[in-house]
Amino acid sequence: MPAGIIIITTTDRMIRKPGAIPLAKPPQRPFFELSERECNSAPLLRLLAWLSPAFPTGAYAYSHGLEWAVEHRDIIDGETLRDWLADVLLHGSGRNDAILLRHAHRAASDGGALEEIAELALALAPSRERRAETLDQGAAFIAAAAPWHPPALPPHVVYPVAVGALAGHHGVPEDLAAAAYLQTFATNLISAAVRLVPLGQTTGLRVLAALEPAILQVADASRDDTLNDLGGCAFRSDLAAMLHETQYTRLFRS
Numbered sequence: 001m002p003a004g005i006i007i008i009t010t011t012d013r014m015i016r017k018p019g020a021i022p023l024a025k026p027p028q029r030p031f032f033e034l035s036e037r038e039c040n041s042a043p044l045l046r047l048l049a050w051l052s053p054a055f056p057t058g059a060y061a062y063s064h065g066l067e068w069a070v071e072h073r074d075i076i077d078g079e080t081l082r083d084w085l086a087d088v089l090l091h092g093s094g095r096n097d098a099i100l101l102r103h104a105h106r107a108a109s110d111g112g113a114l115e116e117i118a119e120l121a122l123a124l125a126p127s128r129e130r131r132a133e134t135l136d137q138g139a140a141f142i143a144a145a146a147p148w149h150p151p152a153l154p155p156h157v158v159y160p161v162a163v164g165a166l167a168g169h170h171g172v173p174e175d176l177a178a179a180a181y182l183q184t185f186a187t188n189l190i191s192a193a194v195r196l197v198p199l200g201q202t203t204g205l206r207v208l209a210a211l212e213p214a215i216l217q218v219a220d221a222s223r224d225d226t227l228n229d230l231g232g233c234a235f236r237s238d239l240a241a242m243l244h245e246t247q248y249t250r251l252f253r254s
Helices: 037-049 064-071 078-091 091-110 115-123 128-144 161-167 175-197 201-210 212-224 235-246
Strands: 008-009 014-018
Touching: 008 064, 014 078, 037 175, 064 175, 064 235, 078 091, 078 161, 078 175, 078 201, 078 235, 091 115, 091 161, 091 175, 091 212, 115 128, 115 161, 128 235, 161 175, 175 201, 175 212, 201 212
Parallel strands: none
Antiparallel strands: 008 014
């Protein structure tokens, strides 16, 4: 600050010492006027907000069956966690979620049958807890996304369909939305495992870095998949989701 200027900040004005040089006013423009460069960045900003850990979907309360896997020693360290999550991404719910997200994105973009996609997605849930997990997060996501005016959706919509529909409605690139969703999916499960095993934060980050090839592979492969390609063979993960409700003590809701 130049010598001779004293600024005291109050609630509604700045008081300057008599004789001080007036401060230049910043250029004013309405907040809704954006440059072309800023408009190109807007979809990324929205995606970062919607998939941020701070976005209130309640994901921290679900382990996707990991709690059972930890109790039964299927997951005991970073290596076993990496292998478990890679299978879930490549052959289980991660792959299915990416396909559903892409088709919801396209339906929202061109006025397609979002309700049919939502019904099919709900029918894919292999257990009661998995169904509740994806429905609760879907409802929470849509409620929290109200400031972005989401499109009309069925009353019961699963999380990946909700994310895909909102991204498509706002012109967020489909490939970017799919990759970011899968990254968030993996991050949430790693966070659960860090608390359950327990693992250190550094180990959790190493697992996330090691999963990048799987995340990118699923995101890329799902681009050409149809709804007829939905399905999977991550049976141990699905069984863990079914058996979780029988555990004597539980920290997570799934």
